[in-house]
Amino acid sequence: MKEHLVLIIYRLLLPLLFLVAFPGWILKMLRRGGFGTALNERIGIYLTEKEFEPCGAIHLHAVSVGETMLALKLVRAWLTAHPGSRFVLATGTSTGHDAATAANLPDLRVTYCPLDFPWMIRSYLSRFEPSSIVLIEGEIWPGLLISAERRNIPVSLANARTSPRSAKRFLKLAPLLRPFFSRLSAVCIQEEEHRSLWQALGINPENIHLTGSIKFDPRSSAPPTPDPAFAEMLASFGPGRPIVLAASTFPGEETLLAGAILAADDNALAVIVPRHAERRAEVAADLAAAGFSVSLRSSWGKIPPAQGTRQAFVIDSTGELATWMTHADAVIIGKSFLSIGGQNPAEAIIAHKPLILGPHMENFQPLAGHLVSAGAALSADDKDSIVRTIRTALDPTAANELVEKASIVLARHEGATNRHLRVLHPISGHA
DSSP: OOHHHHHHHHHHHHHHHHHHHHHHHHHHHHHHSOHHHHHHHHTTOOSSOGGGSOTTOEEEEEOSHHHHHHHHHHHHHHHHHSTTOOEEEEESSHHHHHHHHHHOOTTEEEEEOOOSOHHHHHHHHHHHOOSEEEEETTOOOHHHHHHHHHTTOOEEEEEEOOOHHHHHHHHHTHHHHHHHHTTOSEEEESSGGGHHHHHHTTOOGGGEEEOOOSTTOTTSSOOOOOOHHHHHHHHTTOTTOOEEEEEEEOTTHHHHHHHHHHHHOTTOEEEEEESSGGGHHHHHHHHHHTTOEEEEGGGBTTBOOOOSSSEEEEOOOSSOHHHHHTTOSEEEESSSSSSSOOOOOHHHHHTTOOEEEOSOOGGGTTHHHHHHHTTSSEEOOSHHHHHHHHHHHTSHHHHHHHHHHHHHHHGGGTTHHHHHHHHHGGGTTOO
């Protein structure tokens, strides 16, 4: 199909899609905060003078908190390798914006990604005049690609990630996507088996680079360390209790996993970390209905910790997961038990914790498959098997073996961050 026709169809459909998504988007912003700032910057309206902006900086686009944390790792490594580089990090959520702002990195301006309407993208590019744009993992917007090309701004894709489901969808739409994807100056892939997909989507083979994953690079940032305040909170539930942490859980998983944790060891403390902290009331209500005494991280110091034998501690905060993992005896990966793709298993491996995965880790293949086949992670698909794997993970000998094997599997991604820099810096427009 001719490129201009595809673009016309896209620009006709975009307002319709926006209208459908708009109510949910507004509700999400109201729930998570950042409504005013998000709204004006999302539509390309800025409240300060342009003279205060870092024009000519390297831009990174990251949507979620996870992608924002990955972008921050890349910025830190970039500043170490090339001091004086300047960056703008555009995020898609208020939680991502908060995480980027809290990092307090020098020479980093944090803003929101504009919507992909032509006039909003033009306003954004005119405002910041980026020297290059780096998209994180998968947010590829046709309007941004076209407008950037017209201004001779190279656009690259870092840590390119595709699940089997998204790969099938991309290939079905390849004739429509090629005119846009072919504009990418570089695509940094995580696994060699992903190369053929990006070639089918129109990327010049010379622009596809096998770098590994920044997210899985054990040296991309300092390993997390325990926090004495966190240790004190956990100790208040009783000394010597096994700590089993369920990470980045989605609706329906909290009661399943908390129940399995207590069934595996009735002295264990179930630490539940919902993927979205604003679900705290829902999560607490579900756990209470299942017979748990519930304490919230956000209420710590205001309300005494819950008492009783069936205790659950809900971590309803953002940006603390890696640190909480250092205090756990075992980690269960959420979003992997209800057919919704899984979450990043690397954080637990870097924290040297035995790992339990659900049956639905599609978004983190082939790493999840490599971990299970190497005996580096335990796999469970129902409550009984979750209980068995928790008992195994709490056995010190088995736990040490799992941690050692997982570190070996993850080592293939060591140096991925620096390999990204070798690809991205030469086309960044910075010396």
